[in-house]
Amino acid sequence: xxxxxxxxxxxxxxxxxxxxxxxxxxxxxxxxxxxxxxxxxxxxxxxxxxxxxxxxxxxxxxxxxxxxxxxxxxxxxxxxxxxxxxxxxxxxxxxxxxxxxxxxxxxxxxxxxxxxxxxxxxxxxxxxxxxxxxxxxxxxxxxxxxxxxxxxxxxxxxxxxxxxxxxxxxxxxxxxxxxxxxxxxxxxxxxxxxxxxxxxxxxxxxxxxxxxxxxxxxxxxxxxxxxxxxxxxxxxxxxxxxxxxxxxxxxxxxxxxxxxxxxxxxxxxxxxxxxxx
Amino acid sequence: xxxxxxxxxxxxxxxxxxxxxxxxxxxxxxxxxxxxxxxxxxxxxxxxxxxxxxxxxxxxxxxxxxxxxxxxxxxxxxxxxxxxxxxxxxxxxxxxxxxxxxxxxxxxxxxxxxxxxxxxxxxxxxxxxxxxxxxxxxxxxxxxxxxxxxxxxxxxxxxxxxxxxxxxxxxxxxxxxxxxxxxxxxxxxxxxxxxxxxxxxxxxxxxxxxxxxxxxxxxxxxxxxxxxxxxxxxxxxxxxxxxxxxxxxxxxxxxxxxxxxxxxxxxxxxxxxxxxx
Numbered sequence: 016x017x018x019x020x021x022x023x024x025x026x027x028x029x030x031x032x033x034x035x036x037x038x039x040x041x042x043x044x045x046x047x048x049x050x051x052x053x054x055x056x057x058x059x060x061x062x063x064x065x066x067x068x069x070x071x072x073x074x075x076x077x078x079x080x081x082x083x084x085x086x087x088x089x090x091x092x093x094x095x096x097x098x099x100x101x102x103x104x105x106x107x108x109x110x111x112x113x114x115x116x117x118x119x120x121x122x123x124x125x126x127x128x129x130x131x132x133x134x135x136x137x138x139x140x141x142x143x144x145x146x147x148x149x150x151x152x153x154x155x156x157x158x159x160x161x162x163x164x165x166x167x168x169x170x171x172x173x174x175x176x177x178x179x180x181x182x183x184x185x186x187x188x189x190x191x192x193x194x195x196x197x198x199x200x201x202x203x204x205x206x207x208x209x210x211x212x213x214x215x216x217x218x219x220x221x222x223x224x225x226x227x228x229x230x231x232x233x234x235x236x237x238x239x240x241x242x243x244x245x246x247x248x249x250x251x252x253x254x255x256x257x258x259x260x261x262x263x264x265x266x267x268x269x270x271x272x273x274x275x276x277x278x279x280x281x282x283x284x285x286x287x288x289x290x291x292x
Numbered sequence: 293x294x295x296x297x298x299x300x301x302x303x304x305x306x307x308x309x310x311x312x313x314x315x316x317x318x319x320x321x322x323x324x325x326x327x328x329x330x331x332x333x334x335x336x337x338x339x340x341x342x343x344x345x346x347x348x349x350x351x352x353x354x355x356x357x358x359x360x361x362x363x364x365x366x367x368x369x370x371x372x373x374x375x376x377x378x379x380x381x382x383x384x385x386x387x388x389x390x391x392x393x394x395x396x397x398x399x400x401x402x403x404x405x406x407x408x409x410x411x412x413x414x415x416x417x418x419x420x421x422x423x424x425x426x427x428x429x430x431x432x433x434x435x436x437x438x439x440x441x442x443x444x445x446x447x448x449x450x451x452x453x454x455x456x457x458x459x460x461x462x463x464x465x466x467x468x469x470x471x472x473x474x475x476x477x478x479x480x481x482x483x484x485x486x487x488x489x490x491x492x493x494x495x496x497x498x499x500x501x502x503x504x505x506x507x508x509x510x511x512x513x514x515x516x517x518x519x520x521x522x523x524x525x526x527x528x529x530x531x532x533x534x535x536x537x538x539x540x541x542x543x544x545x546x547x548x549x550x551x552x553x554x555x556x557x558x559x560x561x562x563x564x565x566x567x568x569x
Contacts, residue, residue: 212563277514284511
């Protein structure tokens with residue numbers, strides 16, 4: 016395995032593969048100072064490569080765990096150095112732009128398989144890597160018409176071997192889904208943190224509700240700048256959907272419509288349960 | 293102690309008082325069918341009174357644990373039946389309206405002390421009552437110019453004895469603070485649950501972020517209808533403050549301003565840490 020980006024997500028996959036006995040040797044590369052060294056110290060990788068291209072030489076699987084806006088360029092850079100049977104997959108939270116650009120790096124069938132494990136990511140760095148992160152979690156794979164079938168099969172087997180539930184999804188459908196289900200909650204949490212901080216004397220006087228609703232506002236700002244920009248259209252649409260819902264609640268409070276407000280809160284409480292399945 | 297309303301919050305205070313050895317006998321009354329019986333079964337109360345008025349006879353402290361819009365009328369109802377030294381306190385999440393109406397039930401100095409422990413309340417019913425709920429938590433008390441000093445002292449001692457940190461605050465300041473720090477996160481969580489439920493195919497496909505950001509949307513709709521209406525002005529102002537923050541983020545995404553978006557996300561992540569103190 017070649018691991019490009021040895022941080023929280025990539026490091027967690029590496030540790031999980033080791034725990035499952037599904038990998039022999041892991042060569043890693045990271046541009047963040049100290050990350051690759053920490054990854055060696057934590058047993059995430061066996062050796063540090065001098066470059067991304069050097070890391071992928073002879074690798075069966077290349078796992079790209081870098082911020083979403085850096086994935087496509089990295090795949091283009093390493094594609095010529097891939098072993099003939101080598102496959103490339105990633106962990107990015109948005110897929111359409113990545114998959115289009117990565118597919119274009121292969122002149123025949125694409126050996127890139129877009130991947131996105133649905134696992135919490137408000138932590139960062141190799142120190143936080145967790146071998147159990149993917150057990151029972153959903154992992155989206157977004158093959159295209161150009162994806163080489165056995166590349167897809169190998170990446171599916173990898174995730175299934177880590178205990179994840181694999182779901183195939185069109186890349187654009189994935190991005191619209193995640194715009195609502197994941198990116199919107201992050202935008203809301205960030206904005207809520209700002210609104211409460213700007214309120215009168217709130218410091219130290221919030222309860223568990225604030226802590227939970229804003230937990231994901233502790234996520235990495237660089238990662239989320241990238242996700243919001245990469246998935247701009249679906250994110251804007253999701254924010255507008257949310258704003259309409261909040262405006263509806265606000266109007267019921269403003270006109271003091273108790274019965275309609277109660278009905279709305281009951282519907283919304285039920286909506287949460289429904290979404291959680 | 294007389295406990296009017298034997299649900300989650302009131303029941304938790306009763307269990308905490310028992311655990312601390314600060315109460316001898318608890319008489320309870322609840323209009324919800326079965327609640328008082330469950331409270332006896334859980335050891336929350338010793339006996340069930342036939343009415344609220346009957347419950348308070350001879351009680352040293354009357355604890356009102358009913359939805360916020362029912363508190364004032366209940367205090368007015370029981371005030372004539374109070375023992376000469378009896379004091380009344382409550383657990384309501386909004387204070388201005390309650391305190392004004394309750395104070396008016398006493399012709400001389402008021403023996404009502406507004407109280408609000410900052411403790412999670414998405415659960416409900418006596419079954420959920422928890423003796424450890426208040427340990428280390430903040431409890432606001434909102435005395436007025438008319439509050440009888442030794443009534444305040446007794447309620448302060450009660451909360452301090454349960455391990456809570458007591459903070460005195462003007463009732464209106466309390467409501468503005470809570471409008472931002474607590475009621476706003478609830479409104480946002482409810483609206484977010486609705487927006488995600490209305491999104492395409494989101495059922496069962498969210499990650500921990502959605503679960504956490506919307507946890508408090510599982511709160512009791514009747515309780516939150518009451519809070520939103522009772523604290524209408526501050527809640528509307530808080531929603532507007534939040535909407536402006538979210539609109540600012542949205543604008544940065546829309547015009548693809550990466551540097552400003554990164555700066556905003558870094559500021560908002562820091563805002564969360566600052567609020568948590």
